[in-house]
Amino acid sequence: MKAVLLGATNGLGRALAQEMASRGAQLCLLGRNLQALEKSAKDLEIRGAGGSVATVPCDLLNRECFDRALQDADAALEGFDTVVVTAGVFGTQDELEADLERASDLLMTNFTNTVMFCELARKQLLKRGGGTLCVFSSVAGDRGRKPAVLYGATKAGISHYMEGLDHRYHEEGLSAVLVKPGFVKTSMTAGMKPSLFAAEPASVARTVLNAIHKGKPVVYVPGVWSLVMLVIRWLPRFVMRRVGF
Amino acid sequence: MTRLSGWGRFPVVEGFERLSPDLGAACRGVSLTRGLGRSYGDASLPSCVGGEVAATRLGNCILAFDRERGVLRAEAGFTLEELDAIGRPAGWVSPVCPGTSQVTLGGMVACDVHGKNHHRRGTFGEHVTSLRMLVADGRVLEVSPTEEPELFAATLGGMGLTGHLLEVEVQLERVNSPWIAAEQEIASDLEDLVLRLRQASQTWPYTTAWVNALARGRGMGQGVVTKGRWAEPERSPRGNPPRLRRMGVPVECPGWVLGPVSMRAFNAGFYAAHKFKRQRRVMHPDRFFYPLDVLRNWNRMYGRQGLIQYQCVIPMDAEDGVAPITRFFETLIGCGGGSLLTVLKDCGPAGTGMMSFPRPGVSVALDLPMRGRSTQALVDALNRSVLAEGGRIYLAKDALTRAEDFHAMEPRLEGWNAVRRRWDPEGTLKSALSVRLLGDEA
Ligand SMILES: NC(=O)c1ccc[n+]([C@@H]2O[C@H](COP(=O)([O-])OP(=O)(O)OC[C@H]3O[C@@H](n4cnc5c(N)ncnc54)[C@H](OP(=O)(O)O)[C@@H]3O)[C@@H](O)[C@H]2O)c1
Numbered sequence: 168m169k170a171v172l173l174g175a176t177n178g179l180g181r182a183l184a185q186e187m188a189s190r191g192a193q194l195c196l197l198g199r200n201l202q203a204l205e206k207s208a209k210d211l212e213i214r215g216a217g218g219s220v221a222t223v224p225c226d227l228l229n230r231e232c233f234d235r236a237l238q239d240a241d242a243a244l245e246g247f248d249t250v251v252v253t254a255g256v257f258g259t260q261d262e263l264e265a266d267l268e269r270a271s272d273l274l275m276t277n278f279t280n281t282v283m284f285c286e287l288a289r290k291q292l293l294k295r296g297g298g299t300l301c302v303f304s305s306v307a308g309d310r311g312r313k314p315a316v317l318y319g320a321t322k323a324g325i326s327h328y329m330e331g332l333d334h335r336y337h338e339e340g341l342s343a344v345l346v347k348p349g350f351v352k353t354s355m356t357a358g359m360k361p362s363l364f365a366a367e368p369a370s371v372a373r374t375v376l377n378a379i380h381k382g383k384p385v386v387y388v389p390g391v392w393s394l395v396m397l398v399i400r401w402l403p404r405f406v407m408r409r410v411g412f
Numbered sequence: 413m414t415r416l417s418g419w420g421r422f423p424v425v426e427g428f429e430r431l432s433p434d435l436g437a438a439c440r441g442v443s444l445t446r447g448l449g450r451s452y453g454d455a456s457l458p459s460c461v462g463g464e465v466a467a468t469r470l471g472n473c474i475l476a477f478d479r480e481r482g483v484l485r486a487e488a489g490f491t492l493e494e495l496d497a498i499g500r501p502a503g504w505v506s507p508v509c510p511g512t513s514q515v516t517l518g519g520m521v522a523c524d525v526h527g528k529n530h531h532r533r534g535t536f537g538e539h540v541t542s543l544r545m546l547v548a549d550g551r552v553l554e555v556s557p558t559e560e561p562e563l564f565a566a567t568l569g570g571m572g573l574t575g576h577l578l579e580v581e582v583q584l585e586r587v588n589s590p591w592i593a594a595e596q597e598i599a600s601d602l603e604d605l606v607l608r609l610r611q612a613s614q615t616w617p618y619t620t621a622w623v624n625a626l627a628r629g630r631g632m633g634q635g636v637v638t639k640g641r642w643a644e645p646e647r648s649p650r651g652n653p654p655r656l657r658r659m660g661v662p663v664e665c666p667g668w669v670l671g672p673v674s675m676r677a678f679n680a681g682f683y684a685a686h687k688f689k690r691q692r693r694v695m696h697p698d699r700f701f702y703p704l705d706v707l708r709n710w711n712r713m714y715g716r717q718g719l720i721q722y723q724c725v726i727p728m729d730a731e732d733g734v735a736p737i738t739r740f741f742e743t744l745i746g747c748g749g750g751s752l753l754t755v756l757k758d759c760g761p762a763g764t765g766m767m768s769f770p771r772p773g774v775s776v777a778l779d780l781p782m783r784g785r786s787t788q789a790l791v792d793a794l795n796r797s798v799l800a801e802g803g804r805i806y807l808a809k810d811a812l813t814r815a816e817d818f819h820a821m822e823p824r825l826e827g828w829n830a831v832r833r834r835w836d837p838e839g840t841l842k843s844a845l846s847v848r849l850l851g852d853e854a
Binding site for chain 1: 428432433497
């Protein structure tokens, strides 16, 4: 496996990179914090990543850098076959309503620019006959809900986008893997009250990596969320208007 | 706010947990740093409701690993499980393994953990070559047996109260095979058990004993002595030990699940099974060192009220025979203390850590369901017995000991406190445990 990861300096992305490294994958890290990238790269090399782990600057808020970053990654790995995007930001609905600048950045980071990045990655993969594009959405994208209207909307958009890619390009060899985590204990959720089934990044990483290997189009992690969301998706509007979640 | 607790799930303190891969930033300004929260009682909890602690879980990068010399340096949140996964294939293992792999390097240092090989290798701290710490005045220091040796000694077993641990460097142990050759033998009573344990420790690097908590009278202290060593390569299975499948306890169980009935059944079954089991085998190292890890969240089996682990060391040498430990067991049985798992281990000499737990003698660990006042009374009675024998308790396990009993047990406290105060004159570092036992202000 030759994988490019955007967002592997923290949380789910880092745990996934560590799991990949322990299985000998060749890795290239993209991100905006160079020091953090270097530290992660060294860690991954010691954990067993194949060869040296390259790092390439890439900020999701800056669309101009995407093309260059993917080219550099491609050169470093001599042709990648997997691209993983875990980079993303979170804000509660209250926070985002109070700060429009932040809301706009979140919409840009989590949706528009993530899609722009994926479009380039997807083209690159298809040029060589296919590969895996794995993007992290969220269970929050399955239903519009009071506490996460904007964040949920970006995730719903990503889920739709990935579903569309799967339908359109599966034949051509693209494996689009959409990950929908429930509550995972990372910096993103620190300070929030852990929900039911709260998971640790390392166990999520193992599930996701298996899904990548099997080419599963949709993965709920932990798995019980597929049942929970099945119920929530069918809750009638009058209930959703009432409840707080 | 989140409900924070140790592994025993008692006590629970509502507070905040900072979580960041940048440990230096996360630890700045908080009164305590915790790892995976695997100490049993209140050692990793904020000093007051609404207090904030940092957690190292996301700071788990390996910074350097010298495969020739076996020296590994990692951030404090790096776990023993990760260390095993990386070290074993390279022929290096942790020189000291506690009863679970779900612990961080930082936690292993703060509790100065010991394992089945304490009689040979001492505590984990004896193998730590250097620490990187954020101390109370805001400086980040390298602390080792030669740099700031006093702070180093106060930090091993210092329960995180001398500074925030950011990085740990440790000298690993070389092994020829990652598999364990183990043997077990049955002991018919307490004297037999302790003598067998002592005898085994002469020739085996890893020894421990499980005691049948049901046996009374002449059979009191009967149990199983387990011995182990790293297997010879030609006797080992090929390849590295695989990752074991783990089962989870998905929900909190009702309190009666681990009540007296199941406790009896378990102890009787365990003893009976070992009477007939194969006594000699090559084992997966995880099954040998961390048997309970195969059941994730096993603490949930103790129900809402949680569990108390009680561990003490009773000073004893060959000349004492087994009288001191016999008196302790008589107290335990007299109080009706039923323990699901009772584990004995002979300890070697005390090490560098100023507040480290082990000292020559026999350590006893008990798992007790938390039942409010009666459990408090039991712990008080056990503490009186430990005090009378000149022993001490293990802070990583403790939740109920009273300050006055602790002070009476610990003549070392004054010296350690002096060092602590020198490095933290304003008393910024504290935990629920330090408020309970050391008189820190909440
Ligand atoms: N944690 C959960 O409970 C949960 C639940 C559902 C879905 N998710 C989704 O899963 C993904 C990963 O979440 P996480 O919990 O691992 O989050 P995290 O710990 O906050 O990590 C986010 C990562 O994204 C990077 N990032 C953020 N903005 C960036 C930008 N503009 N440019 C480049 N990199 C950027 C961060 O890099 P820096 O280090 O530079 O900040 C960091 O590495 C996210 O898409 C999240 O929405 C998480």
